[in-house]
Amino acid sequence: MRAAYLLAARRTAVAARGGAFRAVEADELGAAPIRAVLADTGIAAEAIDDVIFGNALYGGGNPARLAALRAGLPDHVPALTIDSQCCGGLDAIMLAAERIASGGAEAVIAGGVESFSRAPLRARRPRRLDEAPQPYDRPPFTPWPERDPDMIAAAATLAERFGISRARQDEFAIASHRKALQNPPGPAEIVPLAGLSHDTFPRALTGATCARLAPLAGDVAFGVTRATVAVEADAAAALLVVSETTFRRLSATRPLRIVAAVRRGGDPAMPGTAPIAAAEYLLAAERIAPARIAVAEVMEAFAAQAIACVDGIGVPGPSLNRGGGGLARGHPIGSSGSILAVRLWHEMQSESSGAMGLAAIAAAGGLGSALLATV
Known part of the structure; x- marks a missing residue:
């Protein structure tokens, strides 16, 4: 199997729902980092074999295709949108790497896009003429309602089961914001869009502020x-995934080689723990001790979920989310996994050759994805 390389990695800023991107359609969001990775590498748009994006909220259609066309890619370049919820952005990169490894492609743009602000309203069709449509917030993630908890409630259950106190969760969130403020991403990572070139949510969160908040669940x-x-x-977010032949032709500096990647299923009633098994499988298969992880980007959908994953995987503290995580940025579901990969790419640029990096994320329904890469 051929090796796959991450040659360039770009993203938009992350803006909270109803914020700076409230009027920006999903395809406009997705087009911006696609254009940027093309410009960063100098690869011809005609040389792209495919575009694969994760997305969860668009409501059907194929937003990856819209984003690709809006970015100026030729009509002949196909595009594919996948929905594995929060894992979608990272899973798109895995699919791209598999296409490269199989010989089916030489250059693929992979990533994710999400707009909570512009997502369509959801409703189920009535069964009878005298019934009204039934609005809903999210689809089911298992066939069994008793094993398909609300995500906030599931995080509270996880916290209690793993003994992750509210105080520890608060400390984790405070640290995420602090790291985001102390180590903000630069212009090499974020593509300006709609006048925004920085993540809007990080703040000087304090213990006093956290203590005043009532529990949402638990x-x-x-x-x-x-x-x-x-x-x-x-x-x-978008990354350019290429074969070794292509990266040498483009004379790229410091690409990341994808060492291995895996998706695993877990208990749908405890979805936050699924990345533990995925990461453990990767590390064992590659005979890599957790202590060797120089940079780790672990999704922070919830502090309790992130803590459980970090503890379960054995991620070294200094390597974890060095520029803050989802608690400080926000969670654009279908894009979050690809943002982890973008962050990993940029943080790994300062590491010595041979350093190992890990990205890991959980999704509703009990899904976990993890990717190992080296510089």
Whole structure:
């Protein structure tokens, strides 16, 4: 199997729902980082074999195709949108790498796009003429309602089961915001769009502020609050995934080689723990001790979920989310996994050759995805 390389990685800023991107359609969000990775590498648009994006809220259609066309890619370049909820952006990169490894493609743009602000309203058709449409917020993620919990409630259950106190969750969230403020992404990472070139949500979060918040779910000891739940957000990210032949032809500097990647299923009633098995499988298969991970980007949909994953995988503290995580940025569901990969790419640029990086994310329904890469 051929090796696959991440040659360039760009994203928009992350803006909370109803914020700076409230009037920006999903395809406009997605087009911006696509244009940027083309410009960064100098690869001809005609040389792109495919575009694969994750998305969860668009409401049907194929937003990857819209974004590709809006970005100026030729009509002959196909595009594919996948929906594995929060895992979609990282899974898109995995699919791109598999296309490269199989010999089916030489250059694929992969990533994710999500707009909570412009997502369509959802309703089920009535069964009878005298019934009204039934609005709903999210689809089912399992066939069994008793194993398909609300995500906030699931995070509170996870916190209690794993003994992750509210105090520890608060400390984790405070640290995420602090790291985001101390190590903000630069212009090499974020593509300006709609006048925005920085993540809008990071703030000087304090223990006093966290203590005043009532639990959204769970009890006083282990409950989750607005500080320990990532906000709904709008963003897009794109990475150029290429073969070794292509990256050498483009004379790229410091690409990341994808060492391995895997998707795993877990208990749908405890979805936040699924990335543990995925990451453990990768590390064991590659005979890599967790202590060797120089850079780790672990999704922070909830502080409790992130803590459980970090503890379960054994991620070294100094390597974790060095520029903050989802609690500080926000959670644009279908794009979050690709934003992890973009962050990983840029953080790995300062590491020595041979350093190992990990990206891991959970999704509703008990899904977990993880990717290992080296510089």
